[in-house]
Amino acid sequence: MGRGKLYSSRVVNIADLRRLASRRAPQVVFDYLDGGAEAEITLRENIRAFEKVTFRPRQAVAFATCDLSVRVLGSEIAFPAILAPVGYSRMMHAGGEVAAARAAGAAGTIYALSTISGHRLENVKAATSGPAWYQLYLVGGREAAEGAMERARQAGFSALVITVDTPVAGMRERDPRNGMKELLSGRVWRKIPFLPQVLSRPAWLTGFLLDGGLPKLENIILPGQGPMPLTDVTAALARSALTWADLRWIRQIWSGPIVVKGILLAEDARRAVDEGAAAIVVSNHGGRQLDSVSPTIRALPKVLAAVGGQVEVLMDGGVRRGSDIVKALAIGARAVLVGRAYAYGLAAAGQAGVQRALELLREDVERTLRLLGCSSVKELDRSYVEYPCDWENRP
Numbered sequence: 001m002g003r004g005k006l007y008s009s010r011v012v013n014i015a016d017l018r019r020l021a022s023r024r025a026p027q028v029v030f031d032y033l034d035g036g037a038e039a040e041i042t043l044r045e046n047i048r049a050f051e052k053v054t055f056r057p058r059q060a061v062a063f064a065t066c067d068l069s070v071r072v073l074g075s076e077i078a079f080p081a082i083l084a085p086v087g088y089s090r091m092m093h094a095g096g097e098v099a100a101a102r103a104a105g106a107a108g109t110i111y112a113l114s115t116i117s118g119h120r121l122e123n124v125k126a127a128t129s130g131p132a133w134y135q136l137y138l139v140g141g142r143e144a145a146e147g148a149m150e151r152a153r154q155a156g157f158s159a160l161v162i163t164v165d166t167p168v169a170g171m172r173e174r175d176p177r178n179g180m181k182e183l184l185s186g187r188v189w190r191k192i193p194f195l196p197q198v199l200s201r202p203a204w205l206t207g208f209l210l211d212g213g214l215p216k217l218e219n220i221i222l223p224g225q226g227p228m229p230l231t232d233v234t235a236a237l238a239r240s241a242l243t244w245a246d247l248r249w250i251r252q253i254w255s256g257p258i259v260v261k262g263i264l265l266a267e268d269a270r271r272a273v274d275e276g277a278a279a280i281v282v283s284n285h286g287g288r289q290l291d292s293v294s295p296t297i298r299a300l301p302k303v304l305a306a307v308g309g310q311v312e313v314l315m316d317g318g319v320r321r322g323s324d325i326v327k328a329l330a331i332g333a334r335a336v337l338v339g340r341a342y343a344y345g346l347a348a349a350g351q352a353g354v355q356r357a358l359e360l361l362r363e364d365v366e367r368t369l370r371l372l373g374c375s376s377v378k379e380l381d382r383s384y385v386e387y388p389c390d391w392e393n394r395p
């Protein structure tokens, strides 16, 4: 897709990038990216809960510049949104994780690389001028994880993200309907019923074939076998559920900061602090794991109260606009992570699409701050928002 289209009057928000992604990517890829678990209640509520937060603007104030920078785990980032780990990015666009990391660096923010990635982590780190984090699953076993941690350290990844909400993969009902398993691993004749959706997306298909077809999981090196095939992931995830005991083991190997991602409850937040996390991400995996859990922006105040400033608290889930980012920061998050908001851009147009997504969010954040009468994201606090009182601990 030409850059012109990304900057046309038809692309003014993330929902527009979502529409472009649905036109370029085959249904199976788009639905993997867009969908959630089971009835998709949490997926919807993550977004809807932001509507319950209202702003309290200070009128008739003006300032020349607006400061959007924040410090996260010692890195000063130009913009308070980090690119969340998104598995299978290379299936969305051949540029995949390398393209997304480059766009993150250009926007002055952090890229978090998923274990479920098709590009080598060394190439991803080399592509970004900004900091990068490595998200670790124990898929492939402890030996494979140890190898990845060592490679990530050598390549210069500054933090490790441990995702704790995936004891098994959630039931994303769109995937079996679209033939995800058959297309990834089935015999040829089993793929046939699902092929029209792929053949009807020639731009995506050309990119996929030129990229060499199905990528391997280049960052899960199975001892004696080499990179893990893409096909085995769901089953492998179920065999590699992570516990607090694993976190202790990881801490012995990884000396840098650890971010625990997937916290929803105050007691788990406290546990993560006690286990040595440097930061936590209030997250429900974008509504892709257990359905009917609390939307994350709603869970945020209680988690913040529980950790009492001992660690940095980040959040993700449902961020589709810069105003959502401002709301999360006003409630008390240090920064947010965005998943689908940038991945729609990636699926629509590779690096240029991610860049456009980040620009849209950045412009939104700055405009929202100016409309609020607040000159810096660091000055945001709860006096700028109102939200339902039952989001707080009851007295």
Ligand SMILES: Cc1cc2nc3c(=O)[nH]c(=O)nc-3n(C[C@H](O)[C@H](O)[C@H](O)COP(=O)(O)O)c2cc1C
Pocket: 032, 033, 034, 046, 084, 085, 086, 087, 088, 114, 115, 116, 135, 163, 261, 283, 284, 285, 286, 287, 288, 316, 317, 318, 319, 337, 338, 339, 340, 341, 343
């Ligand atoms: C397509 C897709 C793949 C994801 N893969 C991973 C992953 O490999 N590891 C992980 O920790 N989180 C993964 N997530 C969850 C994101 O890191 C993040 O928590 C979530 O996308 C936030 O919600 P949002 O998409 O509404 O921004 C994935 C999310 C999506 C949409």
